[in-house]
Amino acid sequence: MHQRSQKSSFRYIAFEGIDGSGKTTQAKLFVEFLKREGKSVFFVREPYNEKLRNILLNENFNDKAKLFMFLADRSELADLIFEKLKESIVVSDRSFFSTLAYQGYGDKMDVEFLFELNMFALEGLKPDVVFCIDIPVEIMHKRIKSRDFIESKGDDFFRRVRDGYLGLGKFCENYFIVDGSRSENMVFEEIVGIWKGLIGSQALS
Template sequence: MMLPKGMFLSLDGLDGSGKSTQCRLLAEYLKSIGISVVSCQDPGSTEIGRDLRRIVLHHKGDLSRSCEANLFMAARAQMLTEIILPALDRGETVISDRYLLATMAYQGHGSGLDIPGLRQATLFAAGGLIPDLSFVLDISVATARGRLGANPDRLESRPHEYHERVRQGFLIEASRDTDRIVVVSAEASTEEVHTAVLSAFKTWRALHELA
């Protein structure tokens, strides 16, 4: 794969961490300084992604762990082809609400799928493309669940212990690549989290402009 021209950023974390809000705020900031931004949701930004999202999050029957993981990866592969790569090739910045870290945390550490095998599969489905900079919004399970609505989906409905494994999974994955993955506490206010995200982004950008 040829190297893309634009920046690729992702934000991840537990449901209830505020990642979607932070994606929007980061996009607004980048646009305010003249950077063209394409925002996407993983899964859900393509027609196929929306169909697969409905199955994974709202299917009434059982889904095997591997089926669930493969549905997420299929949606991501389509989003990569339809949205991410074309935008990067145009020199635009892409901000993804979830990406590879979500699969590793939820289906790997949370559901217990083989971590090395899953890592290889996620990279294959993504064509080897990883974000230039990723944020993990870290938050306690209790706080995150307290922010969720009254009608949780399949994943949100799983027990506390599952979400604790997912949270630890995000932190473990972040610790493997500290130059590229920044952990930000999401326990603070929306404005404070946004300030921390912007600070980390500006530091990263300055370092890479000097490189």
């Protein structure tokens, strides 16, 4: 499988977690933090194509159809991310880890196979760092007021997704599970602390 090169040095950071975890809020806070640090930052969320996002979140397709739509969107997005990584840090709200958790564990598809499909679509592009914001399903219910099609799935589905996220560190060297049940500030402080630790260790190497 042909793979394109990407700059390392923790330049592609993804935020993951089940719905209601606060990952989008934390991703945006992290973007602002990096900008204050004088970094050039590009923020993106998945699905990237807005028309496809609306279809995927509000229409009922079979599992394989959804998977291939996500892969098509991700393949297009990869071209943009490879380009942005030449000059900027890329912060992403979701990544292929969402497919491993939702379609793999949630919909009970083969996780290893999904990983290979994503690597083919992405030409080997993977986040350098993943912050997985973890919350129990019970907290998810308290936080989400209105629900799209995916968010309306049952508790067993979301428990499988959450359990999946907790075990996905094998696909990323720097995969950090952060307790999202705490206050927004406490979660953010932990993320920044982890980030500074990574940057510090890099400077010493």
